[in-house]
Amino acid sequence: MKFADLHLHTYFSDGTFSPEEVVGYGQKAGLAALALTDHDSVEGCTRAAAACAAAGIEFITGVELTAEHDDIEVHLLGYFMDAQNEKLIVEIAKFQAVRQNRIREMVAHLNELNVPLEAESVFVLANCKSPGRPHVARALVKAGLCKTSDEAFERFLKKNRPAWVPKAKMSALQGVGLIHQAGGLAVMAHPGLNRTDEIIPALVDAGLDGIECFHTKHSTKTAERYLEIADKFNLLVTGGSDCHGFSKGKPLIGGVKLPYEHVEKLKSRVENRGSRAGIPDSTLRNPH
Ligand code: AMP
Ligand code: FE
Ligand code: FE
Ligand code: ZN
DSSP states (O other), X not given: OOEXXXXXXXXXXXXXXXXXXXXXXXXXXTOSEEEOOOBTOOTTHHHHHHHHHHHTOEEEOEEEEEEEEXXXXXXXXXXXXXXXXXXXXXXXHHHHHHHHHHHHHHHHHHHHTTOOOOHHHHXXXXXXXXXXXXXXXXXXXXXXXXXXXXXXXXXXXXXXXXXXXXXXXXXXXXXXXXXXXXXXXXXXXXXXXXXXXXXXXXXXXXXXXXXXXXXXXXXXXXXHHHHHHHHHHTOEEEEEOOBOSEETTEEOTXXXXXXXXXXXXXHHHHHHHGGGTTOOHHHHHOOO
């Protein structure tokens, strides 16, 4: 049997592995295919593609966007986009700026609580354009202000805790459109973790292509429930570990194994859209 892991983070967002390390661990896990899905970044994809080519692993360009619909947060995975797509890069850059400003706001809240963290130390530690709360947590640990990242989230960073700052998000419908115009497929990430069931029909109407049924934090029952939903709405099925690095001493990559037949189905959906990839709608409507 061939397997894939289609949800992986690197140090280009809040993961701790380089693209090459991800691919190395993917090879050890025996993966036939993998996708990088960094938060608001496609920067790691060129290096991961090269490392995959050398390792004989199929690489899929990916991204994870934080979006919302009807005030419900939803993470959108994009696959097979053109990583050079101009609109994609411009929009992603806006959300990277949002992330950087949010770090400053979270640090200001910490300072008000007499926790003497400096924003600069978070940026130095993050060393990427897409910093997030895990970097603040790690900086707190590094500065000796918390014992563990978990403690940092519990005390300060979790939703509605004193240093939590809501994040400006893109509209989910726009997110689906953004991924499509870059030639990609749009997939709802870990629906079992967000309360996103009620917005599935609206996203399907907007062209959602798939749903992440298999995820580290989905029980077998949850996975089965979303397989049924995928069937009902004619959505493609994806899955991945959501590896951010080591978890309990082991790389999480390959902890969720998506049967390769689902990758075949994703590819035929992209191929059937084929020549439309990256071509503006106006060109399609007016071919002469
Ligand atoms: P952000 O995008 O800055 O809001 O951070 C979200 C990221 O933080 C997620 O992708 C996870 O990697 C991580 N995260 C979220 N909640 C927790 C938590 N309670 N404990 C540890 N990490 C978390
Ligand atoms: Fe993350
Ligand atoms: Fe997510
Ligand atoms: Zn993720």
